[in-house]
Amino acid sequence: MKNSKRKLVVIALGGNAIKLSNERGTAKEQFKNVAVTCEQLVKMNAMGYKLIITHGNGPQAGNLLIQQEEGNKLVPAQPMDIVGAMTQGQIGYMFQNTLQNYFRQKGKDIPIVTVVTQVLVREDDPDFDDPTKPVGPFYTKEKALELKEKKGYAVKKVKPNGEKNWRRVVPSPEPYGIVESDCIQALVDAHAIVIASGGGGIPVMKKSDGTLVGLEAVIDKDKAGNKLAQSVNADIYLILTDVENAYINFGKPDEKALGKITVTEAEKYLEEGHFLAGSMGPKVTAAIRFVKAGGERAIITSLKNAVDALQGKTGTIIVR
Ligand code: ADP
Ligand code: MG
Numbered sequence: 001m002k003n004s005k006r007k008l009v010v011i012a013l014g015g016n017a018i019k020l021s022n023e024r025g026t027a028k029e030q031f032k033n034v035a036v037t038c039e040q041l042v043k044m045n046a047m048g049y050k051l052i053i054t055h056g057n058g059p060q061a062g063n064l065l066i067q068q069e070e071g072n073k074l075v076p077a078q079p080m081d082i083v084g085a086m087t088q089g090q091i092g093y094m095f096q097n098t099l100q101n102y103f104r105q106k107g108k109d110i111p112i113v114t115v116v117t118q119v120l121v122r123e124d125d126p127d128f129d130d131p132t133k134p135v136g137p138f139y140t141k142e143k144a145l146e147l148k149e150k151k152g153y154a155v156k157k158v159k160p161n162g163e164k165n166w167r168r169v170v171p172s173p174e175p176y177g178i179v180e181s182d183c184i185q186a187l188v189d190a191h192a193i194v195i196a197s198g199g200g201g202i203p204v205m206k207k208s209d210g211t212l213v214g215l216e217a218v219i220d221k222d223k224a225g226n227k228l229a230q231s232v233n234a235d236i237y238l239i240l241t242d243v244e245n246a247y248i249n250f251g252k253p254d255e256k257a258l259g260k261i262t263v264t265e266a267e268k269y270l271e272e273g274h275f276l277a278g279s280m281g282p283k284v285t286a287a288i289r290f291v292k293a294g295g296e297r298a299i300i301t302s303l304k305n306a307v308d309a310l311q312g313k314t315g316t317i318i319v320r
Contacts, residue, residue: 006049006050008049008050008052008235009051009238011044011051011306012054012221012237012238013053013303014239014240014241014242016033016241017037018037018055025060034094034095037303038102040303040304042099042102044306045193049236049310052184052193052229052232054195054221055095055195055198055199056199057087057088057221058135060199061199064086065083081214081215084198084199087198088117088202089114092198099193111187112193112195115180115187115195117197118203119200120176120204120206120212121203121217122205123215125171125174127217131154131172132156132171134278136167137167139155139166140163141165141166144167147168153169154169155169156278158279159251160276167278171218172218172220176227178227179204181231184228185232196228197227199219200221201224202214203219220282220286222282222285222286223282229290229295230289230290230295234295235296236295236298237286237287237297238301238310239298240303241301244314245300245301247274260316261316261317262318263288263320266284266287266288270284280300287299287300288318291319297317297318298317299315299318300318
């Protein structure tokens with residue numbers, strides 16, 4: 001690909017790209033997982049794509065929140081917006097370090113930078129009254145209902161099958177703008193690989209005098225990733241998770257993997273309720289928004305199929 005024709009891909013990485021569900025989340029484990037992801041990113045760079053990476057932070061923020069609670073006797077606990085900023089730095093560092101080392105081995109010197117990113121939300125977003133975003137570990141129904149009783153958590157069923165298919169949910173307001181989008185654009189124009197809007201970004205609301213205030217909420221990273229992709233006029237929005245495709249009739253005997261579909265088909269399936277809220281739902285919603293706003297295509301697939309999906313060989317690909 002010629003430099004001017006290089007396509008810009010915004011890649012949204014799921015939690016499994018950094019911490020597997022059966023892991024505790026040690027630094028060693030997380031670096032190992034980040035390395036697997038970075039191998040894919042290096043391939044995409046070699047294919048000529050310009051890259052912006054965004055990522056989830058559920059397990060890391062969950063662990064940090066426990067540290068805030070447990071360490072409160074010694075040092076003051078930090079609120080969720082600051083915990084969000086901390087995880088952006090933590091995960092951004094792991095990607096910067098790992099990618100830089102891979103590229104140096106290849107004799108390439110590519111600037112790689114993490115941008116601590118604030119994302120605008122509205123104070124009157126209905127989600128503040130009815131929380132929808134799953135956070136923290138998976139529980140059995142019994143355990144979830146016990147936590148609801150004892151700690152006042154809002155809890156919901158997030159998967160159709162399995163023993164532990166319940167989770168705590170917190171408010172997840174809609175993102176409407178990326179505060180640092182001009183900085184991110186400038187970095188991409190300067191040929192940097194940028195890591196931004198981690199964990200869905202730090203939710204902030206704009207007061208009438210223009211000041212920004214951080215909030216205790218979690219923005220869905222796939223929806224914030226779409227805002228980011230739109231704000232930098234990305235060509236492709238690539239959402240990587242732990243399933244190769246989005247399915248209709250998911251978890252049922254007649255489930256069917258979706259390949260290349262139009263926005264209209266995706267909207268129909270979304271309305272029919274095929275994609276669960278808090279997991280596949282926001283991915284499909286974000287993909288539809290991206291293509292409707294002028295993006296070339298949005299792709300939903302698994303990490304190991306990322307390169308094949310970019311070449312149109314697999315994954316759920318949403319086009320106009
Ligand atoms: P990530 O950390 O990548 O955001 P999520 O757990 O939020 O991952 O979303 C991926 C999950 O969505 C899958 O593991 C799957 O269990 C769930 N899911 C819900 N509905 C569907 C569907 N219709 N097709 C495929 N996966 C679905
Ligand atoms: Mg998710």
